Amino acid sequence: MMHMVNEFRAAPRELSQPTDLMGAIGVRMAFAKDEEIYGQGEATDFVYRLVHGTVRTSHFMADGRRPIGDFYYDGELFGLETRSQHGLTAEALSDCIVLVASRKALIAAGGDEELRQLIWKATVRDLDRAREHLSLLVRKSASERVASFLMGLADRCCDEVVELAMGRQDMADYLGLTIETVSRMITQLQSAKVVEFKSCRQFRITDRDALLDMAAG
Amino acid sequence: MMHMVNEFRAAPRELSQPTDLMGAIGVRMAFAKDEEIYGQGEATDFVYRLVHGTVRTSHFMADGRRPIGDFYYDGELFGLETRSQHGLTAEALSDCIVLVASRKALIAAGGDEELRQLIWKATVRDLDRAREHLSLLVRKSASERVASFLMGLADRCCDEVVELAMGRQDMADYLGLTIETVSRMITQLQSAKVVEFKSCRQFRITDRDALLDMAAG
DNA sequence: CGCGACCTTGACTAAGTTCAAGCTGGGTGG
């Protein structure tokens, strides 16, 4: 399922912090697109840092629906759930490099307080995102949802051209819409000259104010 | 706005725990129905324990929409937001008794670790609830939402007859529906002999399995 | 080049909203 990458104790320079135990202890792993990183029900023994790529957490339900927990991007910590077992499954949306450290090892290395901090920060961030996600789903129209989503992606990315790591189905699941509706809304935003899709996975904002308006709407 | 109740250092017996600093230090306050307990933008200097009543947190938006953060019930802690200012407003849905303690006082009384624990637990609980709320809003039909909501209320309450602390508008805001749709779904659930409303604020589950099915659906 | 996955588009349908009346029941004043 997952294959180790050579350097076992490599602390990638770009991520090192003064006391970055995670970088020192963590194991670098590569996951191919669509590979599972952890599954719901597995023990929450590890801490994950996404060095490169995009990850999706989701919850498989009996009836086939798959509500998306969240998306995680370059540099973010994920998998820090608060119970002893994962309630969500994490999958690589694109090829990913992930730094994995066991909680035990972190504690053994004296990173008790650091681990606590990591978990705290990740939990607060997840809560904030969940609240934002909630306000998106309650009383927002399809076009507002799509506009908010694109705006959010653009905010996280300094480049002019924004890459969509996820396909339409993932967007739809996240936004509580169908793939067709997402597609239509995107077409509509393009006709309104608010965004411009170079391909279905890359877009550029042509009228930021208008997009903000639609997102807030 | 709020009026102190006589007993300043009364630790209500039913809430006392081995080391219940909150009960010892907290000030008991009464809030009338619809009174504001704290407002968005205020500093998060206090910790609140709801001794009796029901509280709603919500976020007032420019356009008049008011997404509901959550409802809090007897015995729960609330207002433990993670930033220095409240992002949500808390209001009493019914007449409430609230135990209020300042964070400073708790720390001064040596409750540093206890405070930390309180905040951690409340944050985790809020996150869990937010996730549940999310899964309710993504891809659930109106009837499923209402069924889930009623089921949730009933689970929290051991009595056979369940009191609805909130009106239809609050339910609608929480469920991402209109007041009319909520009303129609309730009527429908009654026709299906799944629940029985004694008045618009009290109901009884007549077919628990059926309600569970509809809620899960 | 052609296949297959993914995206877009169209026509129709279903679900929920909106707008507009009516109803109900709990509280108040005569």
Added chain:
DNA sequence: CCACCCAGCTTGAACTTAGTCAAGGTCGCG
């Protein structure tokens, strides 16, 4: 104590939005 009043709830009919089903298009890859 009763009648009235009014906020909150329910109901109905028309309408709007998003979903469904089905077909066609596009892009990347073997």
